Amino acid sequence: MKSKNETSTxxxxxxxxxxxxxxxxxxxxxxxGGQFPRTESGxxxxxxxIDGTTINTCHASGKxxxxxxxxxxxxxxxxxxxxxxxxxxxxxxxxxxxxGRKMQLATDLIQxxxxxxxxxxxxxxxxxxxxxxxxxxxxxxxxxxxxxPVATPHFNFSVPEPMGVVGIVYPSDVGLLxxxxxxxxxxxxxxxxxxxxxxxxxxxxxNFAEVLxxxxxxxxxxxxxTGLRSELIAHFAxxxxxxxxxxxxxxxxxxxxxxxxxxxxxxxxxxxxxQLHPPDPYQIMDTQEVKTTWHPVGK
Amino acid sequence: MSKTKDTFSLxxxxxWQYDAAPESASHIRLxxxxxxxxxxxxxxxxxxxxFNTVNPSTGKKIAEIARASQADVDLAVQSARKALxxxxxxxxxxxxxxxxxxxxxxxxxxxxFSVIExxxxxxxIRESKTIDVPLASAHFFYYAGWxxxxxYAFPGRNPKPVGVAAQxxxxxxxxxMAAWKIAPALATGNTVVLKPAETTPLTALKxxxIIxxxxxxxxxxxxxTGAGxxxxxMVEHPDIDKIAFTGSTEVGKLIQxxxxxxxxxxxxxxxxxxxxxxxxxxxxxxxxxxxxNGIYFNQGHVCCAGxxxxxxxxxxxxxxxKLKDRMETxxxxxxxxxxxxxxxxxxxxxxxxxxxxxxxxxxEGTELYQSSCELPSGSGYWCRPSLFTNVAQSNTIVQEExxxxxxxxxxxxxxxxxxEKANNTFYGLSAGVWTDKGSKxxxxxxxxxxxxxxxxxxxxxxxxxxxxGYKESGIGREGGLHGLASYIKFEDR
Numbered sequence: 001m002k003s004k005n006e007t008s009t010x011x012x013x014x015x016x017x018x019x020x021x022x023x024x025x026x027x028x029x030x031x032x033g034g035q036f037p038r039t040e041s042g043x044x045x046x047x048x049x050i051d052g053t054t055i056n057t058c059h060a061s062g063k064x065x066x067x068x069x070x071x072x073x074x075x076x077x078x079x080x081x082x083x084x085x086x087x088x089x090x091x092x093x094x095x096x097x098x099x100g101r102k103m104q105l106a107t108d109l110i111q112x113x114x115x116x117x118x119x120x121x122x123x124x125x126x127x128x129x130x131x132x133x134x135x136x137x138x139x140x141x142x143x144x145x146x147x148x149p150v151a152t153p154h155f156n157f158s159v160p161e162p163m164g165v166v167g168i169v170y171p172s173d174v175g176l177l178x179x180x181x182x183x184x185x186x187x188x189x190x191x192x193x194x195x196x197x198x199x200x201x202x203x204x205x206x207n208f209a210e211v212l213x214x215x216x217x218x219x220x221x222x223x224x225x226t227g228l229r230s231e232l233i234a235h236f237a238x239x240x241x242x243x244x245x246x247x248x249x250x251x252x253x254x255x256x257x258x259x260x261x262x263x264x265x266x267x268x269x270x271x272x273x274x275q276l277h278p279p280d281p282y283q284i285m286d287t288q289e290v291k292t293t294w295h296p297v298g299k
Numbered sequence: 300m301s302k303t304k305d306t307f308s309l310x311x312x313x314x315w316q317y318d319a320a321p322e323s324a325s326h327i328r329l330x331x332x333x334x335x336x337x338x339x340x341x342x343x344x345x346x347x348x349x350f351n352t353v354n355p356s357t358g359k360k361i362a363e364i365a366r367a368s369q370a371d372v373d374l375a376v377q378s379a380r381k382a383l384x385x386x387x388x389x390x391x392x393x394x395x396x397x398x399x400x401x402x403x404x405x406x407x408x409x410x411x412f413s414v415i416e417x418x419x420x421x422x423x424i425r426e427s428k429t430i431d432v433p434l435a436s437a438h439f440f441y442y443a444g445w446x447x448x449x450x451y452a453f454p455g456r457n458p459k460p461v462g463v464a465a466q467x468x469x470x471x472x473x474x475x476m477a478a479w480k481i482a483p484a485l486a487t488g489n490t491v492v493l494k495p496a497e498t499t500p501l502t503a504l505k506x507x508x509i510i511x512x513x514x515x516x517x518x519x520x521x522x523x524t525g526a527g528x529x530x531x532x533m534v535e536h537p538d539i540d541k542i543a544f545t546g547s548t549e550v551g552k553l554i555q556x557x558x559x560x561x562x563x564x565x566x567x568x569x570x571x572x573x574x575x576x577x578x579x580x581x582x583x584x585x586x587x588x589x590x591x592n593g594i595y596f597n598q599g600h601v602c603c604a605g606x607x608x609x610x611x612x613x614x615x616x617x618x619x620x621k622l623k624d625r626m627e628t629x630x631x632x633x634x635x636x637x638x639x640x641x642x643x644x645x646x647x648x649x650x651x652x653x654x655x656x657x658x659x660x661x662x663e664g665t666e667l668y669q670s671s672c673e674l675p676s677g678s679g680y681w682c683r684p685s686l687f688t689n690v691a692q693s694n695t696i697v698q699e700e701x702x703x704x705x706x707x708x709x710x711x712x713x714x715x716x717x718x719e720k721a722n723n724t725f726y727g728l729s730a731g732v733w734t735d736k737g738s739k740x741x742x743x744x745x746x747x748x749x750x751x752x753x754x755x756x757x758x759x760x761x762x763x764x765x766x767x768g769y770k771e772s773g774i775g776r777e778g779g780l781h782g783l784a785s786y787i788k789f790e791d792r
Contacts, residue, residue: 143454146780150761151437158765158781243770256560263555265725266548266567266771282456282789289769290781293744295754 028202030058030226031209033071034219039064045199045228049111057202060227062235065194068223072165072192073241075220080162080190084138091134091187094215095127101211102127108204109176126177132279133184140188140284153297160288162190163243163268167236169229169258171249171274172198176208178276182246185283187221191244194223196236202226229254237261244287249274317630320637322424327411332363333500335371335524336507338378339517345370350526352500355421356634356643358678364500367523372492372532375521379463379490380538382518387460387488389516391447398443398485400513405436405478408509412502416474417634419501421643421680422597424635434760435478438778441762442482445783449487452780458787460488461564462540465533468503469546470496470645471600471702477503479766479777480543481520487786489541492521492533498646500524531557539563543785545602548700548726548771555774566775566785568602568767570700571728574721575605575757576743578714579613581733585755587621590706593731593757595629595684598641599704600649602772603729605757607697608708609717615710619688622708626670626684633675641704644680653682653703660687660696660707692720700726714739718746727769731757750776 029036043059058064079087098105102123109119141159148156166186170179174197186193197205209224225232229250236245237258245267247258258269270286277283332349334341344365351360367375386394405412409432416427449458464484468476473495484491495503507522523529527550534542534554544554545568558565575593577586593605610618634642644650661667669683687707690697697707711717721730729751732743744752750768753759760766760778767776775785 146765148761148763148765148779150759150764152759152761154756154759154761156761156764158779163769252560258559260556260559263552263559266552266555266569266774268774282453289750290765290767290776291744291750291752292765292779293752293754294756294759294764295740296756 025053025055028055028057028206028226030060030064031206031213031222031224032064032068033223034213036206036209040067045226047199047202049203050113051111055202057199057226059199060196060225060232062232064225064227065232065235066239068194068225069165069239069241071220071223072194075192075218076162076164078218079192079221084141087188087190088134088137090216091137091184092131094211094217095130095134097211097215098123098127098130098208101207104207105176105204108207111203112200122175122177126180129177129180129279130184133188136188136281136284140281143281144285144288148292150294153299154294155297156292156294158290158292160189160285161291163287163289164191165194165242166191166287167194167196167239167242167245169196169233169236169245169247169250170198170201171229172200173274174198174201174248176204178248178274179205179208181277182248182272183222185280186246186287189284189288191287192221194225194242196225196227196229196232198229199226233257234261237267238264240265242267244268244270246270246272246286248272317638319633321633322414322417322635322637324414324418324635327414329362329415329501333365333504333524335365335367335375336504336511336520336522337371337375338521339511339515341507344368345374350497352419352498354418355498355645356675356679358647358680361418362501364504364524367494367525367529369532371523372529372536375492375523376463376533376536376538378518378521379492382490382516383463386490386516386519391449394485394488395443395446397513397515398439398446398482401509401515402436402439402443404509404513405432405439405506408505409433409436412474412505414635415505416502417642420470420473420499421634421645423639423642425637425639426597430760431472431475434762435474438475438478438482438762442486445483446486449783449787452783453787453789456789458487458783459790461786461788462489463538464489464491464541464543464786465536465539466491466493466543467530467533467546468493468495470499471597471602473499474502474506476545477506480545483777483782484543484786485519487783489786490519492523492539494523494525494530494533497524497526534558541565541786544568551773564788566767566777567773568777569728569771569773570726571602571604571768571772572607572698572700572724572726573603573605573729573731573749574607574609574747575731576609576717576721576733577611577614577618578732578734578736578739579611580735580739581614582735583614583617583621586733587618587625589731589733589755589757590622591625591629594706595641595704596758598644598682600645600702601758602700603751603758605729605731606701606706607721608706609720610708610710611717612710612712619708622686623668626668626686627672629670629672629684631672631674631681631683641684644682644703647680649702650680650682653701653705656696656699656701656703656705657685660690660694663694663696665690665694665696692723698724714742718743722746722748725771728772729753
């Protein structure tokens with residue numbers, strides 16, 4: 001058997017630089033419900049990479065967003081009813097898969113403007129951040145739950161529960177580490193997510209979605225759209241089947257839009273700065289409800 | 300309306316009648332009029348306007364209450380802002396001691412507060428005496444102890460107060476809601492401007508006396524009386540850092556919208572349409588007691604009321620018979636009478652709203668059963684305990700919060716169906732489940748999308764127990780350790 005980089009004459013070449021060979025370029029699509037569909041709108045946004053090539057990214061529409069929410073909603077029960085141990089392993093699997101695809105993601109990050117060093121650092125930190133939150137899956141309920149010593153003969157306890165579907169809206173200068181820093185607390189907390197990323201992030205974000213797809217993450221738990229925040233923010237704010245939206249580094253008018261339109265259904269709006277956040281279990285609680293249960297205790 | 304023929308008649312209406320057992324009101328101290336409480340002083344409103352607070356069981360005026368205008372709101376916020384620095388500079392232990400004092404002073408005047416609460420709001424004296432007032436005191440006592448222990452509530456973080464909090468509370472638990480709001484805010488180092496509801500300002504103003512008597516530094520707590528417009532002025536005041544609102548979902552949405560784009564933190568405790576679910580293996584008599592307590596407690600003026608009864612089909616007939624029979628024994632009467640189960644509806648406006656729903660329910664083709672009890676004569680506001688049967692999930696009376704002694708009854712066959720029906724509402728505040736089987740309890744309590752779930756009990760409250768809703772029932776929690784989070788911020792975020 002010949003290795004894939006061997007020619008028929010046995011001469012080893014570099015596949016990408018072989019003279020006269022036509023490289024296969026990739027079409028970048030959306031990630032919805034465990035599949036990679038094109039935007040239903042048929043629209044595209046061209047983005048130029050560092051090497052001068054131009055890719056056509058999917059310009060996601062409001063309808064794509066609604067489809068993604070349907071997928072995310074249908075995944076809520078399955079995802080949140082898995083054991084925390086199982087969720088933890090799946091999130092850890094994400095780190096494993098990313099480790100294995102570091103080379104590709106590094107190339108993507110370099111193409112989007114990072115130096116080789118920066119790209120590798122970003123990937124190392126990203127993988128470590130995923131491992132960090134994977135470990136929280138079966139611990140945050142212990143840290144944030146309480147048994148409440150009520151004065152009546154009742155057993156009373158409070159536990160965090162996932163809000164459900166969480167939208168995350170990222171800024172135009174988002175990086176991979178920032179993406180996972182906001183996503184992982186949502187997933188560790190057993191929510192499902194719909195991410196809106198800027199066209200500039202398409203290559204690495206969609207290749208990262210392929211990592212998600214091969215990580216045993218059930219379909220619909222994470223959905224990735226590429227498109228324009230100015231256009232879709234109103235949809236994130238108004239969709240009645242979305243429980244919370246995390247707005248990262250929003251402009252004042254975007255923040256106002258989220259909070260004002262979201263008020264019509266008491267949307268939980270979490271506004272965070274664009275600065276990189278340190279690992280933080282309290283961020284898990286941003287997308288948790290607290291449920292308190294009472295039961296009589298026999299006297 | 301006459302008793303149904305299929306009730307197990309308990310014969311409560313035979314030879315023995317309850318004598319009147321009124322709680323004396325001779326010991327209470329009420330003034331003819333009340334001013335605004337700003338900077339530890341009672342001051343007249345800037346524009347000199349007052350309104351009446353009336354006793355809903357007689358329709359008669361109890362006292363004149365100041366109506367705060369913009370100038371008063373400005374003054375109160377200023378006073379709270381000025382007090383903020385020194386209050387935060389105080390040690391947690393010292394802040395706690397003031398709260399302990401307040402708790403004790405409420406206990407000392409428990410009887411007076413209970414009577415005034417029942418006079419001003421219409422709730423049975425039995426409830427104000429055993430629930431509202433003792434729990435209010437307990438809230439201060441509980442949060443007093445937190446004031447110097449906050450670092451243990453948020454390990455690894457450095458919790459800081461939010462600043463000046465505007466707090467707007469409803470008329471269903473006037474003193475208790477004031478305690479829910481003020482105690483955690485003060486324990487965490489905030490200062491407050493609180494507005495009690497227009498129809499029930501008295502116990503908050505009596506609490507102002509206690510706050511003054513406790514020697515709390517001036518400006519730490521300010522109490523403004525008025526109507527919705529005073530509340531709106533507080534919400535929109537630029538120098539407020541935090542709004543805590545308890546009331547209707549409709550107003551909650553308006554507040555969230557008004558705060559859009561501002562720095563103000565928000566917690567909302569809004570409406571509910573709690574499902575109270577009886578499974579076939581439940582202890583039926585206990586369950587019926589729980590249903591009665593779930594909906595008729597405080598005239599049904601309870602955001603977490605169990606207003607939707609879901610009964611497993613196999614026991615539905617039995618439950619309905621026992622429920623109607625129990626309803627017949629309820630006494631609607633003078634709130635100050637110790638035998639009263641259901642007091643006066645809080646206001647003429649609320650009675651009108653309840654009647655609108657009763658009419659609407661009938662118009663939608665449902666069946667209404669009302670107890671045949673006597674209603675007090677005179678010009679108070681009364682409503683018989685009511686039960687709608689033959690209702691559908693889509694009926695207005697099933698979907699909308701009535702906030703009165705009105706229960707709807709639906710049936711189900713499987714637990715999944717019960718969960719589906721229970722969760723099929725925009726609200727998510729509370730729910731109840733009645734069953735003797737542990738595994739079913741956990742299946743149901745974990746499947747219910749609600750902030751408070753009572754299993755084999757209902758309408759229990761405690762300062763250590765977080766309270767608050769999912770979905771359109773609100774944002775955030777009050778009570779317990781989780782309630783502290785509503786009044787702190789992390790510096791490193």
